[in-house]
Amino acid sequence: MAGKLNLDKLDLQIIHEMMEDAGISYADLGKKLFVSGGTIHVRIKKLQEQGVVKGTRLHVDLKQLGYDITAFVGIYLEKSSLYDQVAEDLRKIPEIIRINYTTGNYSMFLEVVARDINQLRNVLHDQLQKIKGIERTETLISLSESLNRNVQVAL
Numbered sequence: 001m002a003g004k005l006n007l008d009k010l011d012l013q014i015i016h017e018m019m020e021d022a023g024i025s026y027a028d029l030g031k032k033l034f035v036s037g038g039t040i041h042v043r044i045k046k047l048q049e050q051g052v053v054k055g056t057r058l059h060v061d062l063k064q065l066g067y068d069i070t071a072f073v074g075i076y077l078e079k080s081s082l083y084d085q086v087a088e089d090l091r092k093i094p095e096i097i098r099i100n101y102t103t104g105n106y107s108m109f110l111e112v113v114a115r116d117i118n119q120l121r122n123v124l125h126d127q128l129q130k131i132k133g134i135e136r137t138e139t140l141i142s143l144s145e146s147l148n149r150n151v152q153v154a155l
Contacts, residue, residue, distance in 0.1 A: 005050060010035065012155050014043050015052070019150045022056035062113055069114040070142040073124070074106035075134055082133035083107065089131045095123045106138070 013033050017024065026044070027037035047053040062070075077086060083101055090096050090110065098111035114120040120141075128137055 005052065007052070009155065010039075011043055011047060011052075012153055014040060015047070016153045016155060018044075018053070018056070019153065066115050067113045068116060069112075069120050070145070071112045071114070071120055072140045072142065073110040073112055073128070074138040074140075075108040075110065075128075076105075076136045076138075077107040078133050078135045080107055086131055086133045090128075093123060093127050095119065 010033065014029065017029055017032065024032075025037070026040040030037040030040045033040070044053060048055075075086070077083060086108065087099055087101075090099055090108075095112050095114050096110050097113055100109045101107070102109045112120065112123055114123060120139075124137065124139060128134060
């Protein structure tokens with residue numbers, strides 16, 4: 001079992017700033033937080049080793065790349081014990097970008113991106129419906145996204 005994290009104010013400031021702009025250089029971040037770039041490097045490495053920081057991500061406007069459809073799919077499993085196997089099968093479908101195990105009506109909730117309605121239909125009909133353990137699905141198509149942000153880390 002992992003030990004309790006020992007994060008100080010500088011660690012939290014680094015996390016906060018990196019969540020806002022993961023591309024900032026260690027030197028520039030150090031200047032902003034009044035420490036050396038080397039200190040930032042050491043702290044980031046420590047946060048990675050602790051599993052707090054799990055890499056950085058490039059935020060891409062998928063619509064600019066031709067992905068015009070975002071859909072959310074609620075999945076009803078035949079049995080909840082099938083979750084791990086179904087999740088493993090779902091990971092093989094590249095259009096699925098998020099999988100959550102949920103409470104409520106659905107056993108699982110997915111986010112799917114597709115270039116067009118035909119690609120979405122292929123994912124839903126030709127791929128999802130063939131996975132053993134999925135009883136049925138419900139699909140919601142997103143008309144627009146009004147908010148997508150990181151949680152604000154308390155400093």
